[in-house]
Amino acid sequence: xxxxxxxxKIAFTVLGFVTLLVILPILLxxxxxxxxxxxxxxxxxxxxxxxxxxxxxxxxxxxxxxILLVIGTMAFSLPLGILSxxxxxxxxxxxxxxxxxxxxxxxxxxxxxxxxGLFGFTVFVVFLHFGASILAGxxxxxxxxxxxxxxxxxxxxxxxxxxxxxxxxSLGATRWQTIRYCVLxxxxxxxxxxxxxxxxxxxxxxxxILFTVAAxxxxxxxxxxxDQVMALPYHLYVISTQVPNVPEKFSFGTGLVLxxxxxxxNVVSIVLRAHFRKKKQW
Amino acid sequence: MNRKWTETVIEAAIRLSGFLLIAFVFLIFLFLLKxxxxxxxxxxxxxxxxxxxxxxxxxxxxxxxxxxxxxxxMVTAGAIAICVPIGVAAALYIAEIAPGFLKTILKSxxxxxxxxxxxxxxxxxxxxxxxxxxNLFHLRTGxxxxxxxxxxxFMALPTIITISEDALASVPRMYKEAAYGLGATxxxxxxxxxxxxxxxxxxxAIMLGIGRVIGETMVVMMVTGNAPVIPTSLLQPxxxxxxxxxxxxxxxxxxxxxxxxxxxxxxVLFIITFILNFxxxxxxxxxxx
Amino acid sequence: xxxxxxxxxxxxxNCFYDELQVLRNINLEIYRNEILGIIGPANSGKTTFLxxxxxxxxxNINYRQQGVIRFEGQDATQIPDSVLRRKIGIIFAxxxxxxxxxxxxxxxxxxxxxxxxxxxxxxxxxxxxQKAYLWDEVKDRLQTSATKLSGGQQQRLCIxxxxxxxxxxxxxDEPCSGLDPISTARVEDAMQQLSQQYTQILVTNNTKxxxxxxxxxxxxxxxxxxxxxxxxxxxxxxxxxxxDDYLTGKxx
Numbered sequence: 001x002x003x004x005x006x007x008x009k010i011a012f013t014v015l016g017f018v019t020l021l022v023i024l025p026i027l028l029x030x031x032x033x034x035x036x037x038x039x040x041x042x043x044x045x046x047x048x049x050x051x052x053x054x055x056x057x058x059x060x061x062x063x064x065x066x067i068l069l070v071i072g073t074m075a076f077s078l079p080l081g082i083l084s085x086x087x088x089x090x091x092x093x094x095x096x097x098x099x100x101x102x103x104x105x106x107x108x109x110x111x112x113x114x115x116x117g118l119f120g121f122t123v124f125v126v127f128l129h130f131g132a133s134i135l136a137g138x139x140x141x142x143x144x145x146x147x148x149x150x151x152x153x154x155x156x157x158x159x160x161x162x163x164x165x166x167x168x169x170s171l172g173a174t175r176w177q178t179i180r181y182c183v184l185x186x187x188x189x190x191x192x193x194x195x196x197x198x199x200x201x202x203x204x205x206x207x208x209i210l211f212t213v214a215a216x217x218x219x220x221x222x223x224x225x226x227d228q229v230m231a232l233p234y235h236l237y238v239i240s241t242q243v244p245n246v247p248e249k250f251s252f253g254t255g256l257v258l259x260x261x262x263x264x265x266n267v268v269s270i271v272l273r274a275h276f277r278k279k280k281q282w
Numbered sequence: 283m284n285r286k287w288t289e290t291v292i293e294a295a296i297r298l299s300g301f302l303l304i305a306f307v308f309l310i311f312l313f314l315l316k317x318x319x320x321x322x323x324x325x326x327x328x329x330x331x332x333x334x335x336x337x338x339x340x341x342x343x344x345x346x347x348x349x350x351x352x353x354x355x356m357v358t359a360g361a362i363a364i365c366v367p368i369g370v371a372a373a374l375y376i377a378e379i380a381p382g383f384l385k386t387i388l389k390s391x392x393x394x395x396x397x398x399x400x401x402x403x404x405x406x407x408x409x410x411x412x413x414x415x416x417n418l419f420h421l422r423t424g425x426x427x428x429x430x431x432x433x434x435x436f437m438a439l440p441t442i443i444t445i446s447e448d449a450l451a452s453v454p455r456m457y458k459e460a461a462y463g464l465g466a467t468x469x470x471x472x473x474x475x476x477x478x479x480x481x482x483x484x485x486x487a488i489m490l491g492i493g494r495v496i497g498e499t500m501v502v503m504m505v506t507g508n509a510p511v512i513p514t515s516l517l518q519p520x521x522x523x524x525x526x527x528x529x530x531x532x533x534x535x536x537x538x539x540x541x542x543x544x545x546x547x548x549x550v551l552f553i554i555t556f557i558l559n560f561x562x563x564x565x566x567x568x569x570x571x
Numbered sequence: 572x573x574x575x576x577x578x579x580x581x582x583x584x585n586c587f588y589d590e591l592q593v594l595r596n597i598n599l600e601i602y603r604n605e606i607l608g609i610i611g612p613a614n615s616g617k618t619t620f621l622x623x624x625x626x627x628x629x630x631n632i633n634y635r636q637q638g639v640i641r642f643e644g645q646d647a648t649q650i651p652d653s654v655l656r657r658k659i660g661i662i663f664a665x666x667x668x669x670x671x672x673x674x675x676x677x678x679x680x681x682x683x684x685x686x687x688x689x690x691x692x693x694x695x696x697x698x699x700x701q702k703a704y705l706w707d708e709v710k711d712r713l714q715t716s717a718t719k720l721s722g723g724q725q726q727r728l729c730i731x732x733x734x735x736x737x738x739x740x741x742x743x744d745e746p747c748s749g750l751d752p753i754s755t756a757r758v759e760d761a762m763q764q765l766s767q768q769y770t771q772i773l774v775t776n777n778t779k780x781x782x783x784x785x786x787x788x789x790x791x792x793x794x795x796x797x798x799x800x801x802x803x804x805x806x807x808x809x810x811x812x813x814x815d816d817y818l819t820g821k822x823x
Contacts, residue, residue: 008469012379018371019380022439023388026395029406083299091296093632101300103560104307110490110559111310111552112497114524118548119310121531122317143306150303163667170627171680171736172657174285176292181683182669197397204399207499207524211531233401233500240405241504248409255402262397285685 040253049219065229072138081149109147137213152194156187189276196269317545353520360431369442377450396440404504425507427516449483489562499524584638608785660733666725668717680736703731723754
């Protein structure tokens with residue numbers, strides 16, 4: 001073996017080893033959370049209120065709260081994100097307005113989640129008098145989710161062949177009819193995948209909901225969108241740092257449910273993508 | 283006529299949502315600015331930006347953000363120093379060396395990592411990594427800069443790996459084939475040709491990685507010990523910009539100087555990440571071309 | 572055979588992509604119910620001319636146009652896109668069908684124009700497919716996907732789809748370039764039959780096809796209209812030497 005070949009062999013081995021170094025902790029963390037949290041899993045854990053200073057009972061209100069927040073986030077970010085992406089792909093000309101939108105998407109994607117929290121607090125909670133509420137929290141998470149939804153919707157729209165648009169327009173359809181009947185139906189899988197992905201991120205976020213919605217302890221379900229709720233990520237933060245002597249399996253159990261929820265959403269998005277890809281005919 | 287009406291309404295909605303996006307960025311900036319200015323009316327800007335003491339509830343209070351900026355800077359520098367070489371190496375392996383099936387598995391695992399909520403990693407830091415660091419360096423507490431650095435480096439990996447891998451994959455095949463034609467080994471082609479050709483995409487990855495680390499809140503709040511003093515070593519507890527906002531907002535009285543000072547910290551974060559993202563976008567555009 | 576009444580008329584039509592001028596001062600009249608062939612080598616501006624007529628060029632943001640196009644005596648810029656494109660349909664070079672059923676492909680146009688009555692759509696679909704000589708081949712499988720048809724069938728489906736919105740003019744952009752000789756013959760048959768009712772403009776690279784099908788033929792070269800005349804005259808006795816050179820294969 002000559003020098004160059006030997007160097008190649010060494011380099012590739014090192015690269016492979018480094019990659020293992022990245023992967024191993026991921027598996028280790030998953031194993032650790034699952035094995036320690038499994039003991040807490042029970043029907044009771046998922047469906048009961050926390051009791052006795054959150055040292056007993058379950059995580060039901062936090063689970064429901066997170067699900068409500070995800071739904072609320074989707075209600076705002078999905079239409080806004082899809083419409084913006086449609087603008088960028090189907091309507092935008094190369095002008096100042098378009099460039100500003102693109103720049104805004106880039107910057108929204110980089111703003112730290114805690115800054116979203118501050119913004120949501122000062123605008124939705126204080127300025128618009130929503131108070132700390134599902135509404136304020138959902139709006140905050142929605143703005144934060146926009147960049148991912150827009151980027152993936154844009155990609156999905158751009159993947160629809162130009163010829164579909166030409167066919168429709170050449171038959172005298174208007175621009176919106178063309179988008180509605182000849183573009184969107186074929187872009188839906190990509191849009192859904194991106195949306196579910198961004199919602200799964202929103203489900204796991206803590207910083208944006210700290211001051212906009214999350215309740216420390218609230219053992220009943222909300223009655224309106226102006227109520228506060230507990231949320232899984234914040235609950236995990238609370239029981240692992242703010243409340244002493246919570247049994248470890250409860251913390252791990254909460255973490256496990258949170259990871260499971262996020263992973264479940266990811267799996268849903270992967271299944272959706274595969275399902276639509278099979279049906280795709282072009 | 284009906285068709286025309288629908289068309290007009292929908293197109294207006296589409297334009298409006300584009301306009302809203304721009305409005306959000308402006309609003310975020312304006313609201314942060316408005317509340318920050320309320321601080322600077324009573325507290326000198328220079329003392330804020332160059333003050334070395336963050337003592338928001340002593341009398342008189344002191345809102346110098348140097349300790350917080352240093353805290354953020356140290357954990358970010360540490361995390362980036364660890365995750366850039368590892369991330370780029372892993373990206374090289376995934377993009378150029380790993381066989382097809384392994385590539386899929388590796389990429390899915392990276393996606394799993396990207397989707398683990400930061401609060402879960404923070405929790406892992408408390409129960410596992412913190413005590414580990416404590417025993418390793420014989421510290422009084424494991425809740426210190428280094429624990430944060432490890433976790434942040436880990437969290438930034440997906441960003442760095444995914445974007446670098448895209449950059450590597452978009453280097454034209456021809457470049458490599460030309461190198462092979464001259465008798466280079468695969469490694470020589472990667473090291474001398476592909477890596478330099480992807481450098482601006484990798485720069486973008488690093489920028490976005492830095493943005494990710496600076497902006498991360500929960501992990502640093504949970505594991506770095508939250509001492510707002512100028513850190514001299516990563517083995518000490520320290521406090522970042524993000525953790526300060528998250529940790530103190532709940533206690534700050536609405537409308538107090540302390541309250542406005544936290545918005546000023548938010549403004550600083552906003553400006554830093556704005557610049558990072560803007561630069562990253564520049565690099566990315568260069569790759570696409 | 573051909574009424575001498577212009578349905579479309581271009582006056583000093585100039586077309587540009589950015590700074591590149593692709594058509595220069597085109598003055599051309601298209602008569603009602605004729606088949607006008609447009610021939611010329613690649614990049615002579617034929618397709619741009621065709622797509623200028625139903626304004627599909629404007630989808631390209633770099634496109635600019637000067638001059639006047641009159642449709643039925645009216646300045647075409649006064650007609651909304653959707654109305655103009657309905658009146659002037661187009662068949663693309665490669666058969667372009669939507670990945671939906673045969674029936675839905677044809678019904679798409681009438682539906683977007685607000686036809687809701689199911690029976691009326693049924694009738695339009697049948698009529699259009701018959702006119703395009705496709706009905707007999709597909710009548711038993713209207714609900715199968717259009718992508719399963721052969722290339723020639725797909726192209727006739729495209730014709731049927733255009734007919735279903737009841738246009739006055741049909742543009743063909745090298746409609747047979749991807750088809751075998753038998754499919755080509757079928758498409759040409761359909762065109763012959765349609766000339767009773769429609770004005771048709773056929774852009775083609777194939778000079779023989781223009782000779783077979785068109786009543787008049789125009790020769791485009793490097794963005795200019797060199798000449799236009801009755802097909803017989805143009806092919807046997809062209810007045811410009813460049814036309815003769817092209818037809819005899821000296822270039823192109």
